[in-house]
Amino acid sequence: MIDRIRQLESLARKLEPSSELRELMLQQVQRYGEHFLKSTIESKIKVFEHDHTSISRLDKLGFSEMPKSLASLLELLYDTVDTTGINPAAPNHFGYVPGGGIYPAALGDYLVDLTNRYAGITFANPGAVRMENILLEWMAEMVGYPKSATGNLASGGSIASLIAIVSARDHHKINPENVRKSVVYCTSQIHHCLLKAFRIAGLDYLITRHIQVDRDYAMDPKHLEKTLQTDIEAGLNPFLILASAGSTDVGVIDPLKAIGLLAKKYSCWFHVDAAYGGFFMLVDNLKEKFDGMELSDSVVIDPHKGLFLPYGTGAVLVKERAAVVRSHHYRANYMQDAFQDEEDISPADVSPELTKHFRGLRMWLPLQLIGLAPFKAALEEKIYLCRYFYQKVKELGFEAGPDPMLSVCLFRWTKSKDPDRFNQMLLVQIQKAGSTFISSTTIDSTFWLRVCIMVFRTHLEHVDQFLTELAEIINQEDFGILETKKLDN
Ligand SMILES: Cc1ncc(COP(=O)(O)O)c(C=O)c1O
Structure with a gap:
């Protein structure tokens, strides 16, 4: 029995990496984190990636008795998780109620x-x-x-x-x-x-x-x-x-x-x-x-x-x-x-x-x-950014919803034969472009585009980028016939 215990122990001890190995792994994870943050802040990762084909790599990997390298696993994580779907950490994430991800919280975790x-x-x-x-x-x-x-x-x-x-x-x-x-x-x-x-x-x-x-x-x-x-x-x-x-x-x-x-x-x-x-x-x-x-x-x-x-x-x-x-x-x-x-x-x-x-x-x-001051400032900033967006989006010719009480703004293009469908198409176009993510909602049977400004990384430049993107879309030659396109285009 003692032999078996010793045999099991030597394998079980792999659950406790040495101090040197811990250091190495931490460095790799830290490098990964830094790369992710830099790419997110510089908008090098799309805020919305609808192509999910890479995810099949996860299924193929399976589980085996043998270890895998951290480098290969991080590479897989990046490809299948951290660059697909919505990037809630991105400054141009204006959909739903975005989440945060402040750095010291990660250290706490x-x-x-x-x-x-x-x-x-x-x-x-x-x-x-x-x-x-x-x-x-x-x-x-x-x-x-x-x-x-x-x-x-x-x-x-x-x-x-x-x-x-x-x-x-x-x-x-x-x-x-x-x-x-x-x-x-x-x-x-x-x-x-x-x-x-x-x-x-x-x-x-x-x-x-x-x-x-x-x-x-x-x-x-x-x-x-x-x-x-x-x-x-x-x-x-x-x-x-x-x-x-x-x-x-x-x-x-x-x-x-x-x-x-x-x-x-x-x-x-x-x-x-x-x-x-x-x-x-x-x-x-x-x-x-x-x-x-x-x-x-x-x-x-x-x-x-x-x-x-x-x-x-x-x-x-x-x-x-x-x-x-x-x-x-x-x-x-x-x-x-x-x-x-x-x-x-x-x-x-x-x-x-x-x-x-x-x-x-x-x-x-x-x-x-x-300290509390930057949190308060960030919250107040989001309120002003939303009010700013509300004003500017109306200047672009959109109809806007109620005066924003907090950091949510509804808007829609109404100069169309079929505004609901038109705005659905607009949403698809914005989401597919992948530089800003917004969502939509339906209130009293009316389809609205919806912006919620709540990411701590969102600042004036990001709201302006989106307004510029909207202005460019409006000025497209085929903008007026957007609703005639197929929704899955
Ligand atoms: C007003 C409100 N209440 C409740 C929830 C649910 O919270 P959670 O998604 O954290 O479960 C949300 C989520 O966005 C929300 O916006």
């Missing part, structure tokens, strides 16, 4: 992966948990919650929203018997992750009331109150109001104060989706747009959007600690040593996750290392 501290339970690593809870306390203070509030650093806005919805469900004792009489209120602007959360949380049979919106797509609180009253008179059970603080489609912030007061009056849980918009609160002259956020019972705010962190960090804040703990804590015998009277709440008690990535360091390190 590197250290977290290396040290692999257990951040799920306070007992296992009180320091890691404290760090995450300090970040949550900072965000809670920002939204105006009391010190007793709690929260969780989740993998993103969707899981953070699920935590909030499950907490609201249990706090209001929504169960299979009363779910069909229970009512949720939102507008058509609400992010689909909340509707998905209903399905996952067994709330599919809720009654959903779509509240009217004004010209800017903000919720009409008068219509909300009227609907609440009608539902109460009909013997229904209003329990949840959802509002946006920066919707994905247009970046609208609902009138949070008015909605929050109605939520109190009618004893509803008030949830605010600030996944995209929340960190704009850091900008002094935007703060008042978020008035009323403090009246909410839960908020989702995503550092992987508004703080330019790499994907994988959302946050949920819940005002009443007991509500979120009731739904998420658990005690198992095999973990009896881990549950002591700790001062800090364990992330595992406020989330579906037990073992989790220690997300805190990728957020804490950049905030400490860089």
